[in-house]
């Protein structure tokens with residue numbers, strides 16, 4: 001089932017189009033936006049092998065003049081060296097102010113392409129074609145772009161909104177199940193911070209970690225994945241439209257991310273993926289909220305049960321030093337005047353922001369994980 005969510009911001013407005021076989025219509029979607037003739041397609045070797053030719057054919061058929069930059073796959077390549085490769089390709093192919101970059105891939109490719117587009121010639125247009133569940137429900141929407149610093153996740157970046165987010169749910173058929181589960185972590189996040197109905201619907205589902213189950217009918221008109229995509233993209237669009245540059249509300253989208261980012265960077269971005277780290281971070285934040293008397297223990301248990309049902313971890317990876325995690329929290333982008341800010345649930349569907357979490361509480365919670 002096709003659907004469209006509109007994201008209206010003061011200086012830009014764009015569609016999040018959820019469109020089965022939409023990849024084959026990429027060129028038509030871009031023509032409708034009257035984008036310039038030259039396109040730089042950025043992807044990684046894995047995704048390009050699956051979907052590159054289809055994206056290229058659609059763009060060529062619609063009259064675009066396309067060059068490409070295919071980067072190595074993996075979070076460890078989300079760095080300035082990869083951005084340099086995109087700039088080199090842009091230079092060689094004379095990518096101009098009127099040109100467009102297209103991100104075909106998961107969140108890593110989306111964030112890097114967006115950052116390259118934000119900075120090349122002081123900013124050119126870009127389009128997101130997310131291919132992982134995580135990128136479809138979260139990373140491709142809202143204009144946060146950037147790369148990692150060796151000592152901290154996403155420390156280098158810019159806000160730069162795409163002209164279009166085109167989601168083709170059918171490409172999820174080739175997504176490894178571990179990556180599907182990673183995307184479910186962000187979907188569960190929306191349930192906890194914003195959409196109690198989405199949370200309750202997921203609690204009723206049996207096999208949240210299996211693609212076959214996600215593709216099965218959910219109602220007369222849609223599959224479970226259609227439902228999950230629509231509700232999650234709507235949640236993200238609602239939050240971003242109210243607070244584009246994270247003056248307040250948008251920080252709630254970082255639920256679970258404070259500890260997640262520390263876990264990811266301390267394990268060299270290679271032991272747990274982003275979604276798994278977010279799952280661990282949500283468990284920690286939930287336990288902190290319960291210890292501070294802000295969230296009922298039964299609701300924390302419902303959250304943790306849903307995370308486990310989605311096949312996600314609820315324990316810290318072995319060998320991590322708790323003191324190092326706590327030290328690394330200081331590098332979080334949400335730190336203000338040296339105080340770490342946590343997003344803490346107060347009930348399913350609602351969260352609050354607190355910079356009053358004592359280090360002893362964080363330590364105790366992490367020691368129990």
Ligand code: NAD
Pocket residue numbers: 044046047050073074075078105106107108109111131132133134135138139140141142143144145154171172173174175176179182273274275
């Ligand atoms: P990813 O981009 O590394 O993709 C995960 C894996 O799936 C990769 O190996 C990729 O090649 C593969 N893949 C993607 N689509 C596929 C498909 N259809 N078929 C087969 N394989 C496919 O990781 P991710 O989970 O998509 O994104 C994580 C990144 O997103 C992190 O860097 C995170 O910081 C960022 N992020 C950004 C935002 C934001 O608002 N900008 C929000 C959340 C996450």
Ligand code: GLY
Pocket residue numbers: 138141142144250251253254
């Ligand atoms: N994923 C966090 C945000 O977009 O703000």
